[in-house]
Amino acid sequence: MRLITWNINSLRLRLPLLQRLVSEQSPDIICLQETKVPDPLFPAEALRDLGFPHMFFCGMKGYNGVAILSRHTVTPLEAMPDWCGKSDTRHAGVTINTTTGPVILHDFYVPAGGDIADPAVNEKFAHKLEFIEEVTSWFRANPPQRSIIVGDLNIAPLEHDVWSHKQLATVVSHTSPEIERLRAWQDTGFVDAMRLIVPEPEKLYTWWSYRNRDWKRSNRGRRLDHIWLTHDLAPTLRTMSVLRDVRDWESPSDHVPVVFDLDLDPT
């Protein structure tokens, strides 16, 4: 089973890029973040034509939005919390049927957190911390098995997940309070699948800012996008690849897709 996670930064604007990605990678399931499309305007027909008849999405006007596209039947998770009571379309979850039993897939878009790394003066940073705390509490109360978390978690936790550990230590996405909370969330039962394939100290980035003339030359990246597997699924991980080339496609997202293969057969 091949999956892709990608912060597409506007689904409607980048449909042609998604089309190219699908033709080159042939994924079974795609998890998108920052679709920036309200549900009534979701381009369902175009995605069906791309080969994904099963889709689960929630979006809003202008911001956020997540979507799970699948070639195979998926069942939306029932009764998930409304994180922080904001109804701001940052999470989608489905069950995938496989020959060895059901697998749960979560697609998250964690709040970016604004510019100032102080929850007392920056409510966006406070929201980011609170969001992760709530999600962590939920997973503690509902211990995950045969589960996958993917998405833009907007935190680069490891030293070599950023271009400069020192220079980013006070920059939102790489500060201690965020990293500690991300760790606590992961410790509810998950392993960092990307780092199983590319261990530290190798640099690993999935995002390069638009505010850089030559992103490739300066290479000031961060690993903001993640793939986590519960321990029981970790042995099924076969491959993982950050599709860095997509950052140079026509009118790209600032995030690139991450593709991975699990030794599972969807039904």
Next chain:
DNA sequence: ATGGTGGACCCTCCA
């Protein structure tokens, strides 16, 4: 120390 770019949209917010 600063400002740099890009998407959505009601012109300013968000990343």
